[in-house]
Amino acid sequence: NQVSIMDIDFINMTKSEFLHDHIYPRLSSEDKCFVVTANPEIVMRTRDEAAYKAIVEKADYVVPDGAGVVMASKMINKPLKERIPGFELTISLLEHAEAQGLSCYFLGAKEYVIEKMVPEVKKRYPNLKIAGQQHGFFALDDSSVTEEIIATKPDVVFVALGSPRQETWISKYIDQFSKGLFIGVGGSFDVLAG
Numbered sequence: 001n002q003v004s005i006m007d008i009d010f011i012n013m014t015k016s017e018f019l020h021d022h023i024y025p026r027l028s029s030e031d032k033c034f035v036v037t038a039n040p041e042i043v044m045r046t047r048d049e050a051a052y053k054a055i056v057e058k059a060d061y062v063v064p065d066g067a068g069v070v071m072a073s074k075m076i077n078k079p080l081k082e083r084i085p086g087f088e089l090t091i092s093l094l095e096h097a098e099a100q101g102l103s104c105y106f107l108g109a110k111e112y113v114i115e116k117m118v119p120e121v122k123k124r125y126p127n128l129k130i131a132g133q134q135h136g137f138f139a140l141d142d143s144s145v146t147e148e149i150i151a152t153k154p155d156v157v158f159v160a161l162g163s164p165r166q167e168t169w170i171s172k173y174i175d176q177f178s179k180g181l182f183i184g185v186g187g188s189f190d191v192l193a194g
């Protein structure tokens with residue numbers, strides 16, 4: 001259930017199959033996991049930057065985010081079942097986390113955006129456990145940010161640092177965590193902030 005597009009292996013599942021057969025079971029067994037939501041820009045970057053390609057290849061799942069990826073799959077006669085936007089995954093994960101008592105950490109976006117977003121999220125998901133929050137304008141090699149996040153023991157870490165920063169941060173630090181779903185969600189915090 002994969003389709004290779006420009007040498008990147010995309011999952012070929014519906015959003016529902018991906019969540020119910022892979023992500024939710026992995027969350028309940030605390031199985032660490034790295035998800036890349038890849039749009040055409042990300043695919044093009046893997047072609048141009050070998051180091052970035054190696055990072056994307058480290059992901060457990062590369063999800064087709066963006067109509068261009070689905071279009072490309074049709075052109076090579078290996079049509080993907082469904083486009084899975086990162087923002088929709090974010091919403092589904094927030095609902096699931098609230099229902100299951102899983103804690104979420106929010107890493108990324110401008111300081112004023114995250115300060116506006118967290119109260120909005122609390123309003124929308126009143127029973128959600130929020131492990132913590134941190135804006136996205138810090139140096140990637142500043143490990144103190146990571147240490148603070150590790151200490152909160154999050155189940156889900158939403159990483160909204162834009163590409164390639166978000167995938168770079170996840171791949172650099174994921175090994176230091178004992179559990180967690182790590183997903184790059186691009187501009188999702190800006191949308192959630194309203």
Ligand code: UDP
Binds near residue numbers: 109136186189
């Ligand atoms: N961002 C960040 N740190 C940075 C650069 C960007 O936290 O050093 C945030 C930015 O504020 C926005 C998100 O990353 O909330 C996505 O940024 P952008 O739209 O530029 O990236 P894309 O969604 O195109 O990958």
